[in-house]
Amino acid sequence: MNEQIQDQIMAAIEAAKTIIISRHKRPDGDAVGSTLGLFRILKASFPEKRVFLDNEDYAEYTAFLGDEGPHPALEDYPDALVIVIDTGTLERISNPRVTIAKTLIKIDHHIDNHPFGDLSWVEEERSSACEMIVSFFMRYEDRLKMTKEAAEALYAGMVTDSGxxxxxxxxxxxxxxxARLLKEDIDMERLYANLYMDDFRIVLFNARLTEKIQRSDHGVAWLWVSKELRETEGLSLEEASNVVSLMDSIRGSLIWLAFIENDDDSIRVRLRSRFVEVEALAGRYHGGGHACASGATVYSRKEAMALLNDADQLLADFRKEHPEYL
Ligand SMILES: [Mn+2]
Structure with a gap:
């Protein structure tokens, strides 16, 4: 099944004159890496084709991966093949023009609650979308070219999405x-330095915020980042959202949540877990994602506390069944 879809995707790529690649809004390392990686592979493999990336936003912390090239014109769309990577739903795509493309392809590893595209290749068990792009490349290695720059972008996405x-x-x-990517002589030291170093002000902020971690009755760890706090600390939304990782190593806290107040009145929720799955919980609060890493949105403190309460109950039920998990 997946092999057949990949063959169809490869045939569509080979037939297309114009290829446009898009990803999800507020992109993470995997969204940037997979789209930039495929973009570079296709540019190197098919110099005669017009290949573009087209997205409305980008991520500061992956900017070191390099230039995304010029955007296509609106007139390019009706004849174009558009490939959307690492994005579960149409609404999350950082490019509203995808719907006017001649052919739309979805390549993704999120739980597929909202299928889209003329062709859709989804493998929910994959650790990253970048992994899918690399295995796609390896399947057609006789017809495609890898470059060092493509490998770097793909490796960055694999590393970040798999923790x-x-x-x-x-x-x-x-x-x-x-292993295939490492054959391209990636500068690993540079890559990790770019991905995992924090500014000193962030390190100090994290230290202060660690003291503010709370735990629910059954051990759900959570943090709240208000709009006010973001402003006094001078944090971008992206930086504020990273506080979720401060809670990922607390014994007994199998679920952890960060609430981040957006600029409007909505509140972004980042849900993480080990052993117990949180995707269905996120789904009840306008979200979704992966079994153990999801996002959601709530619209009041009250709704946020309802979500926290549900998470606490989920963990309580899980603990009854699986007291052995730490
Ligand atoms: Mn991903």
């Missing part, structure tokens, strides 16, 4: 794909 190869979904396919 440096720690999260669920990391398996022998992941390592095979990573």
């Amino acid at each position: 440096r190869f720690r999260y669920r979904g990391t398996n022998s396919d992941t390592m095979t794909a990573a």
Whole structure:
């Protein structure tokens, strides 16, 4: 099934004159890496084709991966093949023009509650969308060209989405794909320095915020970042959202949540977990994602506390069944 879809995607790529690649809003390392990686592979493999990236936003912390090239014109769309990577729903795509494309392809590893596209290749168990792009490349290696710059972008996405190869979904396919990329002589020291260093002000902020972590009755760890706090600390939304990782190593806290007040009145919720799955919970609060890493949105403090309460109940139920998990 997946092989057949990949063959169809490869045929569509080979037939297209114009290819446009898009990803989700507020892109993470995987969204940037997978789109930039495929973009560079296709540019190197098919110099005669017009290949573009087209997105309305980008991520500061992956800017070191390099230039995304010029945007296509609106007139390019009706004849174009558009490939959307790492994006579960149409609404999350950082490019509203995708719907006027001649052909739309979805390549993704999020839970597929909202299918879209003329062709859709979704593997929910994959550790990253970048891993899918690399395995796609390896399947057609006789017809495609890898470059060092493409490999760097793809490796960055694999590393970040798998939590440096720690999260669920990391398996022998992941390592095979990573091993293939390492043949391209990636500068690993530079890559990790760019991905994982924090400014000193962020380190100090994290130290202060760590003291503010709260835990619910059954151990759900949570943090609240108000709009006011973001402003006094001079934090971007992206920086504020990263506080979720401060809670990822607390014994007994199998679920952890960060609430980040947006500029409007909505509140972004980042849900993370180990062993117990939180995707269905996120789904009840305008969200979704992966089994153990999801996002949601709530619109009041009250709704946020309802979500927290549901998470607490979920963890209580899970603990009854699985007291052995730490
Ligand atoms: Mn991803």
